[in-house]
Amino acid sequence: MKLNLLLTGNELMAGDIIDSNSSMIAQRIAPFGWRVSKKVTVGDDVDELCAEIESLSENADVLIINGGLGPTVDDLTAEAMARVAGVQVCEHPEALASLKAWCERRNYPLTEANYKQAVLPEGCGILANTRGSAVGIAMTHNDCLLLATPGVPSELDAMLDNAVMPMLEQRFSPGFIRTLRLGVFGLGESGIQEMINRELSDWPADIELGFRASMPVLEVKLTCRESIDPAHMAHWRGRVEALMADHLLGEIPVSLPSAVLEACKQQELRLCTAESCTGGLIASQLTAVAGSSAVFQGGIVSYSNGVKISQLGVDAQVLDREGAVSEAVVRQMLSGALAACGAEVGIAVTGIAGPAGGTADKPVGTVWIAWGGEASMHACELRLPFDRQGFQRWVAALGLDLLRRHVLGLPNMPNIVQRFVQS
Amino acid sequence: MKLNLLLTGNELMAGDIIDSNSSMIAQRIAPFGWRVSKKVTVGDDVDELCAEIESLSENADVLIINGGLGPTVDDLTAEAMARVAGVQVCEHPEALASLKAWCERRNYPLTEANYKQAVLPEGCGILANTRGSAVGIAMTHNDCLLLATPGVPSELDAMLDNAVMPMLEQRFSPGFIRTLRLGVFGLGESGIQEMINRELSDWPADIELGFRASMPVLEVKLTCRESIDPAHMAHWRGRVEALMADHLLGEIPVSLPSAVLEACKQQELRLCTAESCTGGLIASQLTAVAGSSAVFQGGIVSYSNGVKISQLGVDAQVLDREGAVSEAVVRQMLSGALAACGAEVGIAVTGIAGPAGGTADKPVGTVWIAWGGEASMHACELRLPFDRQGFQRWVAALGLDLLRRHVLGLPNMPNIVQRFVQS
Known part of the structure; x- marks a missing residue:
């Protein structure tokens, strides 16, 4: 399965915000053995969006679009998707019902700006947003599944769990990957690397070992195919844990x-x-x-x-x-x-x-x-x-x-x- | 001046690290009135790199390439640039001298891995790296200035100041930009958009108005050319401030x-x-x-x-x-x-x-x-x-x-x- 990623937002291009969403998406698909092949970021320009949707969907099975679903005039994803598909945008009954329910729960009036979020490409599917007003959009183009997701990280997070990942798992066969993340405090990254070079020089090729510094805690990551012998994995996990000794906090999400x-x-x-x-x-x-x-x-x-x-x-x-x-x-x-x-x-x-x-x-x-x-x-x-x-x-x-x-x-x-x- | 950005690194694609370099680059060029038009990120694959350099240089004046200059086997930027330009890579005397000086200052031996960093596309120019061993690469292709920069943020930071920005300022005329950021609390993004549509429908074209939600505080951003009449800017700043009223916290970095x-x-x-x-x-x-x-x-x-x-x-x-x-x-x-x-x-x-x-x-x-x-x-x-x-x-x-x-x-x-x- 080949997956591309298209991010949109002037605030991303201006450097006003740092994109953490693409990292979230990559980490969420990794356990299934999938990765992002190519990632493109453009500003809020409908022509550029159309060109990128067209080109990124050509050689991919899935294109995840992130951002541009909000209520303001610079939110252009729905319009660009419609234009690429050669359809109109129109009121989407399911999206409108979801928007109305969202407003009611929060005692918000349904404003014109919000209403825009229920105006979607004709005939598209929607992806539920449990944390915000903008539903996601699902449609097929160039034989590629297009999934438009919200730019607000907490909303994306929930939509990946509730809608995107179930859809991907259903359509594509995952090559499951097992990942173990250990939280370590009190050893530096180069210190750990040296200890591992010295003490674990016989590390096996079928388990990948990685590090990620999110100071002050360091993450040690072991990745292998799901088909690997659990005893083999357990042995090498034990070796790493013994090496980290009292610096080991436990398995992430430990903090x-x-x-x-x-x-x-x-x-x-x-x-x-x-x-x-x-x-x-x-x-x-x-x-x-x-x-x-x-x-x-x-x-x-x-x-x-x-x-x-x-x-x-x-x-x-x-x-x-x-x-x-x-x-x-x-x-x-x-x-x-x-x-x-x-x-x-x-x-x-x-x-x-x-x-x-x-x-x-x-x-x-x-x-x-x-x-x-x-x-x-x-x-x-x-x-x-x-x-x-x-x-x-x-x-x-x-x-x-x-x-x-x-x-x-x-x-x-x-x-x-x-x-x-x-x- | 049109500027594109190409980022390379498997760790970026896997989501193991969050890219802050593109934000650094965007913020560094913004005061000159320049922006990043399009940003592409790919893994460490020389064919993909070549294809992206070719395509991103076609319609741009400048292509900044970030990452892939290091000493390991997955650092492929120099090779890709050479292949695109149709030249060989070979020992670059200036780059070698710089590398030797760097090793001497630190009392490091010049290893084979490090030596690779002095093997560059034939005939290219170099960009000094004051904080690391890998020099940057400058060459022209498709009438586009290609600038390859290091992925380590602190090295990129220094190279932007010492080499990249002076080169851009010399070649292209900057249109200096003034930016004002106001912190607002207690109005939603759609609420602000509606107030502005209603009350500031006569907003002038020479001041750009943007928003950025970094909940719970919202940022309202006014951007204009430096040549604009200060009284004109002050007037419109006053109109926005009056509209935000008691929800205005002040000028950012207020919190x-x-x-x-x-x-x-x-x-x-x-x-x-x-x-x-x-x-x-x-x-x-x-x-x-x-x-x-x-x-x-x-x-x-x-x-x-x-x-x-x-x-x-x-x-x-x-x-x-x-x-x-x-x-x-x-x-x-x-x-x-x-x-x-x-x-x-x-x-x-x-x-x-x-x-x-x-x-x-x-x-x-x-x-x-x-x-x-x-x-x-x-x-x-x-x-x-x-x-x-x-x-x-x-x-x-x-x-x-x-x-x-x-x-x-x-x-x-x-x-x-x-x-x-x-x-």
Whole structure:
């Protein structure tokens, strides 16, 4: 099965947005052994769209068109598809019913702009959109299946699951591919590559090994044909997992917060946070995980010294003497949070995210992290060479990983932290 | 000047990496009034590369090729360019000298793999690479300037500045462009389109008007030639701003949190948060802004009822009687946070993010938001039709906007909220 991709949008051509949709589509079809052969992106111009639909459908079995289904004048996909097929656009009863239902559920009036989304090429099929007002369009041209999908990523995501993939699976025989993705934290990409070259030089040809850095977590990807012997795959999975050792978080969709929550849940530990320089990022990452309330009790964002004193019981004299970014303060922050939230374990961080606020003694990038429980508390000082946003992301990731290691009884520090440790 | 773009790489086709290079290129040429007409992405296949170079160079003045210049066997750009031009690849003295200098500076041996990067199409020009080993390639074909650039973003970045842009500026006359981006919250894309159709039907042809939805904030973009009369541009900017009215946040890079912080700063108000269902997201968005510590004091993430009682002073009986998601509790949460953090204004939220936890009375998506100060407190109940992640993002955005409106003395509610209001 040969599949091409046509993306449309002036905002894509202007570089105002970065296209993540084509990556989503490629990843969704990969397990079936399919790939995108060619991808073309053009602006919102109906003549160019027509020319590309014509040419990309000529040598392909499927052409997925993405974008241009919305309510505004620069949404031209339906018009271009109709023109290519030599038909008119007209009111599509099913699409109109779907649009009306969508508006009703949300208490929206059905405006003229929205109505445009029910005006589709005569005789086309539609693809249900469970998350937005614009249905997708299905038709055949040049013996090629044309599928028009919405540009909003969350809507595309649902439409791929509900409509596009079932249609492709029905029409074409998949050559199923099995993929295993492992989440790893605390090893760099070149570090992993070197370990693998050294320790897994006998890696077999029938399992493909890949990496993907989505910092701070790294993804190690094993891909093979579905027909492969499961024991063979299990053996090599085991070898990789052993090599990653305590840096292995688990099988994706694992994440640092989900790994911490799972570890605490298994040990029946309640969790809390006390955040200064990350300003709530750790708590928000934990609570983004569904079901986190079973473990996570709450947290204090102690951005000012006043809140450190009043809410976390940090000693004003210690704060004055040692400074807010110090071991004494971070330990008192954690103690205070554990007591305030009624939790057994927690993470506390205090540091200088920058760009301002650094001193010769404590430059921008300095952070104290404390983790563990009242009777088993650890703390360390790190100096991180990142900008404000990177600093906050890394402090959150490191805090979560240090607690994960503590709860699971793993070695104290991930490999990558060593070079940042100050004390 | 017509410019096309050809990207190459199996990792792009597989969706393992998201292409940010084409956005970088588009943004770099935009101030000169140039844009990318068409963008094609193919895998590492020399026949496909040749076909695309041939076809994309036919109707263009410039074709930028990105990727495939590296040292590995799947780097095929030089070979494809040579084949299209009908010449051989051979050792390029300048490229070899540059490669040797690069290796020496880094104390690397000149390996065979690296040497491949000095084997280029006969007679081509080179583009200096100040950050990597692979030089770029310049040649002319079909009367089109072909420029091959590296796929590593940091190397591309430098090569655009040092080699590509100077060459383009020299050969083609730029038509400098001015761009203004306005951040808007609380109007939908179709809503804005309709307002503009209705109120600005006399919009002038020499200013381009565009939209970009990066939910929850919408961007309105005005673009014109640099030669335009500033008073003319100012007039139309004023018309758009008047139309957006209280939904206008300001000129981008404004964001909801930065607008709230700025409003509070001007009125010398200290700010705090009390978050249940957003779990620290509002605080982390505020503290992602550099300089937020001048305004933001801190926040309580009261995920459990225990923390609501102990840290925010919520009455246990009220909590029991009214439930955690209620007007009485959200008001007590805000009062508690204002007192705990020593702040004059704040935002409190409590709701049901889902997927579990809903009841017939209070289904998933229900949220109570309180905002303002102790003596000027407002609260409202909303029901939001989003999944967990969307719910948390929207509650954060709405909470921030409601407080922004309060501090600035604007109408209480953004347009978009009306349909979610329960009471």
